[in-house]
Amino acid sequence: MITLRGLTKRYGDKTAVDGLSLEVAAGKVTGFLGPNGAGKSTTMRMIVGLDHPSAGEALVGGRRYAGMPRPIREVGALLDAGSVHPGRSARAHLVAMARSNGIPLARVDKVLGLVGLESVAGRRVGAYSLGMRQRLGIAGALLGDPGVLMFDEPVNGLDPDGVLWVRRLMRGLAAEGRTVFVSSHLMSEMQLTADRLVVLGRGRLLTDAPMAEVIARGSGNAVRVRSPRASELAERLRAVGAEVRRTDEGELRVTGLPIDRVGLMAYEAGVPVLELSAVEASLEEAYMDLTGASVEYGTGMPGAEALR
Numbered sequence: 001m002i003t004l005r006g007l008t009k010r011y012g013d014k015t016a017v018d019g020l021s022l023e024v025a026a027g028k029v030t031g032f033l034g035p036n037g038a039g040k041s042t043t044m045r046m047i048v049g050l051d052h053p054s055a056g057e058a059l060v061g062g063r064r065y066a067g068m069p070r071p072i073r074e075v076g077a078l079l080d081a082g083s084v085h086p087g088r089s090a091r092a093h094l095v096a097m098a099r100s101n102g103i104p105l106a107r108v109d110k111v112l113g114l115v116g117l118e119s120v121a122g123r124r125v126g127a128y129s130l131g132m133r134q135r136l137g138i139a140g141a142l143l144g145d146p147g148v149l150m151f152d153e154p155v156n157g158l159d160p161d162g163v164l165w166v167r168r169l170m171r172g173l174a175a176e177g178r179t180v181f182v183s184s185h186l187m188s189e190m191q192l193t194a195d196r197l198v199v200l201g202r203g204r205l206l207t208d209a210p211m212a213e214v215i216a217r218g219s220g221n222a223v224r225v226r227s228p229r230a231s232e233l234a235e236r237l238r239a240v241g242a243e244v245r246r247t248d249e250g251e252l253r254v255t256g257l258p259i260d261r262v263g264l265m266a267y268e269a270g271v272p273v274l275e276l277s278a279v280e281a282s283l284e285e286a287y288m289d290l291t292g293a294s295v296e297y298g299t300g301m302p303g304a305e306a307l308r
């Protein structure tokens, strides 16, 4: 379990992490989300003692990282896949880590096999692709067989096969009772991987809740209806209190009315309907609703014409 109590990090007058208090439970995958610069990496760095909190504390299994005699046996982390010396081989890197942490060398081949790097383990890491470096970083996190694992953007640079592999790995580690804390900007992937979500915005906690609850709170559940007389239908739907948005020429997104009611109203009004479908709420929409006001480096969502 990871426990954060009033965790705060200031850089000059910038507060990167602002009074964060929460618990990341064992036996679950907890997704860590937030816009660029929200403070996710800084939080993870403080958990593994790479940054010192300006206030508050971060505990793993009730203890500070700095007080652990063999820390990588208790918490494994992939924070920056590019941090390995490029002249070293993957095996040499893992052997050095194992030696300095009292881990049997047999474990090196075990984790190389687990991440699928055994055939290239003797090659210089400098010649590795981004995806291979990610796999090596994951191998390093798993080396000490720790009960707590943290991954900062683990699927960054991985091909679809690698993304699926990471998802299965995270789920498997949680099923073994480990604490898995993982950050990502890929909402669709997170929706498939995490049980619970922690969302940050400008260093502050926006949400700490089960995945299903976060999605249900979003405005994603809706009805899509396509009609050549969309404006007329929109007017009728609004008149009974529905919220109606035009998403495309002749296409409406309706919230606040069940799908049958939308269909019946169109029928009663004699408005032709070309498509009527339920839109499943997605994490992406719920996330956008949650973080809209916290995006620091927003683009204002330009259309393609603005980029020409």
Ligand SMILES: Nc1ncnc2c1ncn2[C@@H]1O[C@H](COP(=O)(O)OP(=O)(O)OP(=O)(O)O)[C@@H](O)[C@H]1O
Pocket: 011, 014, 015, 016, 034, 035, 036, 037, 038, 039, 040, 041, 042, 043
């Ligand atoms: N060493 C540092 N010195 C000064 N400011 C820093 C330092 N490290 C991080 N920051 C600032 O702290 C804030 C939080 O950064 P952090 O990297 O933790 O965010 P993040 O949520 O991981 O973002 P991203 O999704 O872009 O990786 C940012 O505004 C960043 O510029």
